[in-house]
Amino acid sequence: YYKAQKYTQASELLAAVIPRLAGQAESIQATFYRAYSLFYQKDYEQSADVFQHFYTNYPNALEAEEAMYMHGRALYMKLREKRPDQIHTQATIQVFEDYLGLHPAGAYVNEATQYLATLHTQLALKDFQSAKLYHKLTHYRAAIVTCSNLQQDFPNNVYSEPAAYI
Numbered sequence: 527y528y529k530a531q532k533y534t535q536a537s538e539l540l541a542a543v544i545p546r547l548a549g550q551a552e553s554i555q556a557t558f559y560r561a562y563s564l565f566y567q568k569d570y571e572q573s574a575d576v577f578q579h580f581y582t583n584y585p586n587a588l589e590a591e592e593a594m595y596m597h598g599r600a601l602y603m604k605l606r607e608k609r610p611d612q613i614h615t616q617a618t619i620q621v622f623e624d625y626l627g628l629h630p631a632g633a634y635v636n637e638a639t640q641y642l643a644t645l646h647t648q649l650a651l652k653d654f655q656s657a658k659l660y661h662k663l664t665h666y667r668a669a670i671v672t673c674s675n676l677q678q679d680f681p682n683n684v685y686s687e688p689a690a691y692i
Contacts (some may be wrong), residue, residue, distance in 0.1 A: 528559050537563035554580075558589050565600055570607065574600035591625075595634040598622045602641050612649065619645050646680055654685040661692050 527536035540560035547553035557580050564573035577597035581590045598621035605614055622638045622645070629635070653676040660669035673689040680686060 528563060531566070533563040533566040536560075537567060537569075554584050554587050554589075557584070558587075558593065561593065561596065565596065565603075568603075570600045570604035574604065591629050591632050592634070594621070594625045594628070595632070595638060598625055598638065598641065602645070605645075612652065615645055615649060647683060647685075650676055650680040650683040650685040653679070654689055657689060657692050 527533075527539060537560055540556050540563065544553055544556050544560065547556055557576065561573055561576035561580055564570075564576060567573075574597050577593045577600060580587070581593040581597065584590055584593075587593075598618060601614070601618040601621060605618060619642060622642045625632065625638050626635065626642075632638075653672055657669045657672040657676065660666070660672060669692055673692050676683075676689045677686045
């Protein structure tokens with residue numbers, strides 16, 4: 527089913543088979559395919575969990591690096607579906623930073639770096655919007671503190687300079 531791109535059927539079948547394969551080499555590939563099947567179904571939350579389970583339980587597998595990257599990517603895609611809060615954004619950032627720390631010359635370094643830059647920009651935008659709102663509400667001290675934090679946390683971000691003028 528997986529190779530025929532019937533990901534729903536593949537995911538269901540793999541979920542049923544994986545417990546029976548426990549302790550066998552085939553369980554590694556089955557778990558990896560299940561994670562991708564869920565990802566292609568756009569079940570990003572469950573896909574992220576299975577990718578994380580994969581690289582945690584099979585750190586020496588050939589696919590462990592890819593699974594770690596895909597964990598971050600699935601979390602990122604989940605963020606795009608909803609209006610993310612900072613906790614989920616920070617968790618996604620942490621996964622990509624962990625990936626870059628463990629695999630500084632890895633196959634997905636460029637992609638992980640791009641996702642990190644996008645996530646940092648999103649957080650900076652939230653801070654910038656908060657500062658503008660504080661300023662509009664005449665909470666000037668809060669606006670100054672928020673702008674200062676933005677400039678400190680994201681010094682090279684596109685919102686750092688405009689924040690200086692609030």
